[in-house]
Amino acid sequence: MPKPADPAVRAALIEHAATMVVAREPVTLRALATRAGTSTMGVYTHFGGMPGLWAAVRQEGFVRLAARLATLAPTDDPAGDLGALGAAYAANALENPALYRLMFDAAADLPDPDVADAAFAPLVDGARRAREAGRLDDVDPVDVATRLWAGGHGLVMLVVTDVLPRAALTAHGPALNAAVLIAAGDDPQRCTASVQRGWGG
Amino acid sequence: MPKPADPAVRAALIEHAATMVVAREPVTLRALATRAGTSTMGVYTHFGGMPGLWAAVRQEGFVRLAARLATLAPTDDPAGDLGALGAAYAANALENPALYRLMFDAAADLPDPDVADAAFAPLVDGARRAREAGRLDDVDPVDVATRLWAGGHGLVMLVVTDVLPRAALTAHGPALNAAVLIAAGDDPQRCTASVQRGWGG
DNA sequence: AGGATGGCATAGCGCTGCTATACCTACCGA
DNA sequence: TCGGTAGGTATAGCAGCGCTATGCCATCCT
Numbered sequence: 001m002p003k004p005a006d007p008a009v010r011a012a013l014i015e016h017a018a019t020m021v022v023a024r025e026p027v028t029l030r031a032l033a034t035r036a037g038t039s040t041m042g043v044y045t046h047f048g049g050m051p052g053l054w055a056a057v058r059q060e061g062f063v064r065l066a067a068r069l070a071t072l073a074p075t076d077d078p079a080g081d082l083g084a085l086g087a088a089y090a091a092n093a094l095e096n097p098a099l100y101r102l103m104f105d106a107a108a109d110l111p112d113p114d115v116a117d118a119a120f121a122p123l124v125d126g127a128r129r130a131r132e133a134g135r136l137d138d139v140d141p142v143d144v145a146t147r148l149w150a151g152g153h154g155l156v157m158l159v160v161t162d163v164l165p166r167a168a169l170t171a172h173g174p175a176l177n178a179a180v181l182i183a184a185g186d187d188p189q190r191c192t193a194s195v196q197r198g199w200g201g
Numbered sequence: 202m203p204k205p206a207d208p209a210v211r212a213a214l215i216e217h218a219a220t221m222v223v224a225r226e227p228v229t230l231r232a233l234a235t236r237a238g239t240s241t242m243g244v245y246t247h248f249g250g251m252p253g254l255w256a257a258v259r260q261e262g263f264v265r266l267a268a269r270l271a272t273l274a275p276t277d278d279p280a281g282d283l284g285a286l287g288a289a290y291a292a293n294a295l296e297n298p299a300l301y302r303l304m305f306d307a308a309a310d311l312p313d314p315d316v317a318d319a320a321f322a323p324l325v326d327g328a329r330r331a332r333e334a335g336r337l338d339d340v341d342p343v344d345v346a347t348r349l350w351a352g353g354h355g356l357v358m359l360v361v362t363d364v365l366p367r368a369a370l371t372a373h374g375p376a377l378n379a380a381v382l383i384a385a386g387d388d389p390q391r392c393t394a395s396v397q398r399g400w401g402g
Numbered sequence: 403a404g405g406a407t408g409g410c411a412t413a414g415c416g417c418t419g420c421t422a423t424a425c426c427t428a429c430c431g432a
Numbered sequence: 433t434c435g436g437t438a439g440g441t442a443t444a445g446c447a448g449c450g451c452t453a454t455g456c457c458a459t460c461c462t
Contacts, residue, residue: 004428004429004439004440005439006441009440009441028417028418028419029418029419029420030417030418038441038442039441039442039443040419040443041421041440041441041443042440042441043419044420044421045439045440045441049419049420050419050420104358104362104364105362106362107362107364108362108363108364143372143373143376146365146369147373147380149355149359150352150355150373150377151348151352151355152355153355153358153359154352154353154354154356154358157305157354157358158350158351158354161305161306161308161309162309163305163308163309164347164351168347171344172344172347172348172351175348176348176351176381178384179348179380179381179383179384179385180377180380182380182384183376183379183380183383183384183389184380188384205408205409205459205460206408206409207409207410210410229448229449229450230449230450230451231448231449231450239410239411240411241411241412241450241451242410242411242412242452243409243410243411244450245451245452246408246409246410250450250451251451
């Protein structure tokens with residue numbers, strides 16, 4: 001047991017907390033400390049308390065989301081890329097619904113807000129490439145990306161909270177994405193086909 | 202103090218709980234009972250426990266939302282009506298952000314799910330009227346309403362959780378509404394004008 | 403008029419997050 | 433090489449939480 005703060009303990013706490021969240025187990029201070037093989041004080045040494053731990057877990061969720069979205073390589077069909085991003089975003093949320101809900105429970109105060117921007121960047125890039133390809137009017141890519149994100153977030157949120165069935169994702173996800181792009185100037189039929197291709201895989 | 206369950210006690214508990222939620226005060230069993238002028242047992246008599254109380258408060262939130270949306274009388278411009286519905290929906294959420302978050306924390310299990318349908322109905326009606334007025338293609342009004350709702354919910358949620366600034370509502374709310382309607386067949390310019398008029402008041 | 407019923411007040415249980423304290427290990431100057 | 437020091441970790445105990453067992457008492461039915 002070294003004197004300097006053990007990074008492994010910190011990582012284990014985040015990892016086990018995320019696992020328990022995903023498994024829908026109640027994440028209590030004592031249960032978490034036991035699982036992570038440490039004492040309750042570890043949470044206070046590394047995170048200052050449970051709120052700090054939650055912030056770290058939310059951050060971890062955004063890191064995973066950003067990493068997943070980053071695996072999608074841009075093609076010569078920006079609208080299709082945006083559809084694929086939407087599909088990956090939704091899939092990530094539906095594989096770990098509890099983590100997704102936790103992430104957006106207080107997404108405004110993340111330890112490192114840059115990671116949220118990193119997850120958002122591919123959308124902005126896709127919108128920018130769509131405009132540069134002449135498929136969109138002279139619109140701000142950030143505005144387009146924000147609308148895509150808001151629509152996707154709302155739909156995903158309603159699904160993970162069991163308000164809408166899972167089938168609503170494929171029924172309305174591509175349609176919402178396409179609607180934003182069509183309103184931004186893309187050709188309706190071409191856009192629908194591109195986005196649908198991106199979602200369908 | 203009558204023997205049969207006092208409805209006033211039940212109403213007072215819901216009312217005070219909602220007030221405390223709106224005021225962002227921690228709603229503990231003891232604090233709530235004290236404020237409502239009863240004992241902790243009242244919560245168990247009327248709601249079976251704190252989860253039951255939360256469900257009742259969520260229900261109250263949907264009742265207020267439905268009542269507010271119902272005040273908007275249909276005009277001969279269905280797209281404008283849908284814009285006005287979006288504005289009223291967003292205004293209701295922003296006036297009581299904590300209550301809105303609570304509502305959708307478990308919107309799937311409401312004591313009386315009909316009240317959620319009642320809040321959703323004006324959107325479906327607006328979409329139906331828009332189609333009957335020949336402004337939309339042969340689309341399912343429920344699908345259009347669902348997409349309007351998902352987009353609005355996502356945007357509102359991001360604002361309420363401080364991820365996006367309040368200004369994002371007026372910047373993207375009308376645009377999202379219009380995008381859904383344009384993709385459903387409405388004329389872009391006319392639709393944008395209608396929706397913007399509905400939001401602007 | 404007198405049981406029987408059922409809502410409400412009180413007291414206390416187990417659990418929660420949190421913190422004061424003690425310990426023990428690793429570093430650092432002499 | 434060794435003692436002093438600093439700092440992370442383990443333990444014990446605190447106040448607060450939701451919840452429930454118990455007793456009281458007003459109301460209704462026969």
